[in-house]
Each structure stands twice: as C-alpha cells, then as structure tokens.
Amino acid sequence: MEIDVSGYKKKNVKNSKKRKEFPIIFKGGVNDKLKMIMYRELKVMLKSGVTLEEAFTLLISQYKNKKLLSGLKRIKSELLKGKTLVYSMSQVKFFTPFEINSLSVGEQTKTLPKVLEELELFFEKKNKLKSQIKTVLTYPTFVISITFAVLVFMLRNVVPMFQKVFRQFNSDLPSLTRRIIYISDNFSYFLLCLVLVFVVICFFYFKFRDNASFRRISSGIILKLPFIGSMVKAIYLSRFCNALGLLLGANVSIVDSLSFIKEMIIFYPIESSIDGIKKEIIKGKSLTNSLKEYPFYDNRMISMIKISEEVNQLEDMFNYLASLYSEEVETKSKRIGVLIEPIIIIVIGGLVGVILIAMYLPMFDLSKILNSN
Structure with missing residues (x-):
C-alpha cells in the first residue's frame, strides 16, 4: 500500500517557515546519538506493549539532556490531551520534517515500531x-x-x-x-x-x-x-x-x-x-x-x-x-x-x-x- 503524505508535508513546510519568522520554543538541536538511542528505546517499549504515554514517561526519567527533556515533556503533555504522536512531535522544533513525515507514515500504516527501527538505523x-x-x-x-x-x-x-x-x-x-x-x-x-x-x-x-x-x-x-x-x-x-x-x-x-x-x-x-x-x-x-x-x-x-x-x-x-x-x-x-x-x-x-x-x-x-x- 502506498501512502500519500503530501497534505501533511504541505502543513509541515508551512510550520517550518514559521520557525524562521517567529521565536523557537526549543532552540538548538539534539545530537544524532541521542536521537538514535531514543528511537531504539521507544521501539523496544512499543513492541513490548507499553502505551505511548507510559513510554514517554519512562524516557523522561532516563535522560539528562535539557533540550531533549523539554521536548519529551512537551510530547507527553500533548499525548495526554489526546493528540497523535506525529502532532505531538511536530510541536517540538528539533524533530526534522523527515522524521515527522516518516512517523506519520508509521502511524497511518500501523507500522510505527518498524519506522522507529528504520529511524534508529538511519541516525x-x-x-x-x-x-x-x-x-x-x-x-x-x-x-x-x-x-x-x-x-x-x-x-x-x-x-x-x-x-x-x-x-x-x-x-x-x-x-x-x-x-x-x-x-x-x-x-x-x-x-x-x-x-x-x-x-x-x-x-x-x-x-x-x-x-x-x-x-x-x-x-x-x-x-x-x-x-x-x-x-x-x-x-x-x-x-x-x-x-x-x-x-x-x-x-x-x-x-x-x-x-x-x-x-x-x-x-x-x-x-x-x-x-x-x-x-x-x-x-x-x-x-x-x-x-x-x-x-x-x-x-x-x-x-x-x-x-x-x-x-x-x-x-x-x-x-x-x-x-x-x-x-x-x-x-x-x-x-x-x-x-x-x-x-x-x-x-x-x-x-x-x-x-x-x-x-x-x-x-x-x-x-x-x-x-x-
């Protein structure tokens, strides 16, 4: 099955333009090694049957990097409001359009653990x-x-x-x-x-x-x-x-x-x-x-x-x-x-x-x- 994510991509590009014009909540980025570890742990937890909210609670307790912690807390807050993972992660500025759109495909096709594994290997x-x-x-x-x-x-x-x-x-x-x-x-x-x-x-x-x-x-x-x-x-x-x-x-x-x-x-x-x-x-x-x-x-x-x-x-x-x-x-x-x-x-x-x-x-x-x- 081929997924069309053009609508989401346009929305994401629009958001990326706003990032240049308005102040960024979470300035700077998170290094690739931290992202690799985060995607690996999130993949393992989801495969074990842990819910997204519980998974992010566990992730928050494991990291000391301030930028990553701020982002994870923001994601958890959005998830508790009933938002999707992709929407929640799109509110954090250090995740790239590439990551967001890949995860969007994973959510739509119910293959999120597989996409997380691919992102882990990529980083x-x-x-x-x-x-x-x-x-x-x-x-x-x-x-x-x-x-x-x-x-x-x-x-x-x-x-x-x-x-x-x-x-x-x-x-x-x-x-x-x-x-x-x-x-x-x-x-x-x-x-x-x-x-x-x-x-x-x-x-x-x-x-x-x-x-x-x-x-x-x-x-x-x-x-x-x-x-x-x-x-x-x-x-x-x-x-x-x-x-x-x-x-x-x-x-x-x-x-x-x-x-x-x-x-x-x-x-x-x-x-x-x-x-x-x-x-x-x-x-x-x-x-x-x-x-x-x-x-x-x-x-x-x-x-x-x-x-x-x-x-x-x-x-x-x-x-x-x-x-x-x-x-x-x-x-x-x-x-x-x-x-x-x-x-x-x-x-x-x-x-x-x-x-x-x-x-x-x-x-x-x-x-x-x-x-x-």
Missing part, C-alpha cells in the same frame, strides 16, 4: 559518518594548532634573540635571514592581516551562504578537492540512498520521498537536482533516466538503480547502496588520515627547518671569516 549510520569525519580531522587540527603555536614562539622569541646577536657583528646578513627577521619584526601586522582575512571570509560566508550561486560555486570547489571531494560526495550519496531506502520502506511514494530529502539533505548538488528529477518522474520517466541528467549521481549508482527498478526492489537497493557508500567513506577517511600525517610532518619540519637555517646561516658565514683570518 546510527549518520552518527557513524560524523565520527569518521571527526576522526580524520582531529589529528590534523591538533597538529596544525601546535605548529602555529611553535611558529609564533619562534618568530616572537627565538628570532629576536638571534637578531640581537647579529647586530653585534655589523655584517651583511643572507637574504633568507633578512626575510625571516622582517617577518618577525612585522609579525603583529601579518597576524592582524590573517585575522582580518578570516573575518572577511566568515562575513561573506554567513552573508551569502543561502545564495544559490555561492552554494553552487562553493560545493563545486569542495567536490574538486583531491581526496576530500570524493569523500564528501560519498557521504552525501550515502545519506541520499539511506533516506530513500527508509522512506520507500515506509511506503512513501518516490515523489514525496524526494521532497522530504530536499528538506533533509542540505547540499546544493542534491537540492538543486530534486525538483528536476521529480518533474521527470511525474512525466513518466524512470528514476534511472531522471538521475542520468545530473552528473553528481555516479554511473555505478545509476546502473544498480536501473536493475532494481526492473525487478521492483528499489528499497533493498537503496539500503545496499547506502551501506556501500558508508564503507567507501570509511575507507577514504582512513586513507586520507594515512596521507595527511606524513604531509603535515613534512610541512612542519620544513617551516621550522627554514627558520633555523635562516638563523644559523650568518653563524656559518662568520665562522668562515674567522677561519680565513
């Missing part, structure tokens, strides 16, 4: 992807911070100390030494320029981040970056396939599923393609031929979707593709980590080495003069 995969990205970025960020601190120390303390010694010799300094001393003398100015550049970049980002042209150009640059670009693409393709697998498994139509994905995945190549794909499907085109029009969706994905359309197994194929891209992200993240470490060590060694060589060059020149005398 588990999403949390795993985030953890992988954090793991890749943590080491380089730490090392770069230490490197910057070492460079600041050397330019502000070590180089001026050598400079005092050089003044006593009254001899011409090598070109490299003069340049390092110039950077040291004007370090505050260069640091100010660096901060100003950073502030300007942040200003332009926050000012134009919702601009379609800016998002198209920035996402295009990211996707073309060596190593990083292919990993970012795999991350968003994994989310795309994972979301479609969940929604199709809940008997949401392919057109409505794409609409939910547009609200859920904030990445320009996917968002900009959704409306076009929907139009082609409504005209009678297959999903495979619709996806072919957009280069972001790779040939492997399109070929496998074509096979699944022929045997009417789209849900299983999207779940398989989501796992495939998740594994690809994991492999790429490990590979990037292995490549970044030696590159960072070489860069750090090079910067520190250049400064030390620049400081010791005049010493070598002086020793030559002394030996010749």
